[in-house]
Amino acid sequence: MLNLVLFGPPGAGKGTQSSLLMQKYNLIHLSTGDILRSEIAAGTKLGLEAKTLMDRGDLVPDEVVIGMISSKLDNNLTANGFIFDGFPRTTAQATALDILLKEKGTSISSMLSLKVADDELIRRLLERGKNSGRADDKNEGIIANRINEYNNKTAPLKEFYSSQNKLYEIEGLGSVEDIAQKLNSVIDNL
Numbered sequence: 261m262l263n264l265v266l267f268g269p270p271g272a273g274k275g276t277q278s279s280l281l282m283q284k285y286n287l288i289h290l291s292t293g294d295i296l297r298s299e300i301a302a303g304t305k306l307g308l309e310a311k312t313l314m315d316r317g318d319l320v321p322d323e324v325v326i327g328m329i330s331s332k333l334d335n336n337l338t339a340n341g342f343i344f345d346g347f348p349r350t351t352a353q354a355t356a357l358d359i360l361l362k363e364k365g366t367s368i369s370s371m372l373s374l375k376v377a378d379d380e381l382i383r384r385l386l387e388r389g390k391n392s393g394r395a396d397d398k399n400e401g402i403i404a405n406r407i408n409e410y411n412n413k414t415a416p417l418k419e420f421y422s423s424q425n426k427l428y429e430i431e432g433l434g435s436v437e438d439i440a441q442k443l444n445s446v447i448d449n450l
């Protein structure tokens with residue numbers, strides 16, 4: 261199985277690049293952000309609880325997202341592999357993911373980490389916020405909180421995967437096509 265963690269701060273291009281990678285390598289795309297937004301749209305109890313946190317730019321509790329990923333893995337046991345987009349975001353999530361994959365006889369192949377400067381992240385997210393309808397893309401203060409959550413709780417995961425020799429850092433500034441090519445060349449050489 262080819263199991264990729266697509267990593268980076270909010271607005272780095274994870275969702276954008278995931279759509280391309282999933283087609284090219286025939287992988288299942290698992291975005292915890294998308295799954296949470298579909299729970300909100302469906303008006304479930306989980307969605308209602310998550311909405312308050314997401315609208316503020318805070319992370320949703322680990323047990324919620326780990327449970328969501330676990331059931332998605334169980335439903336796709338014969339897949340070629342997975343792209344994990346926006347997951348894991350904490351050390352507890354990364355540890356749980358390693359255990360879940362081990363139970364299924366597989367593991368993370370690599371973490372592809374997109375590097376983009378904060379001012380460009382803010383610009384992209386405010387731009388998306390003009391049409392996305394996402395409360396967390398509309399306000400610079402909330403975007404700053406998301407970047408803060410990333411720096412405090414998520415960025416340390418680079419060390420988690422680096423210690424397993426699985427970290428690849430990729431420049432995330434440039435055209436979507438150029439960045440896709442850089443990602444493809446890393447994956448093709450795994």
Ligand code: B4P
Pocket residue numbers: 269270271272273274275276277292293294296313314315317318319320321325345346347348349353384385387388396406432433434435436439
């Ligand atoms: P996500 O849905 O993961 O939101 P994101 O990080 O903002 O999206 P992404 O990074 O994929 O956006 P992209 O760069 O593609 O999370 C939202 C919230 O859900 C979190 O704040 C949290 O509350 C919660 N959550 C999700 N997962 C969680 C977890 N595991 N644990 C706890 N809480 C969790 O795109 C950004 C914009 O940039 C787009 O408009 C795109 O068109 C543009 N763009 C992309 N590439 C570009 C390029 N090369 N040049 C110019 N623009 C580009």
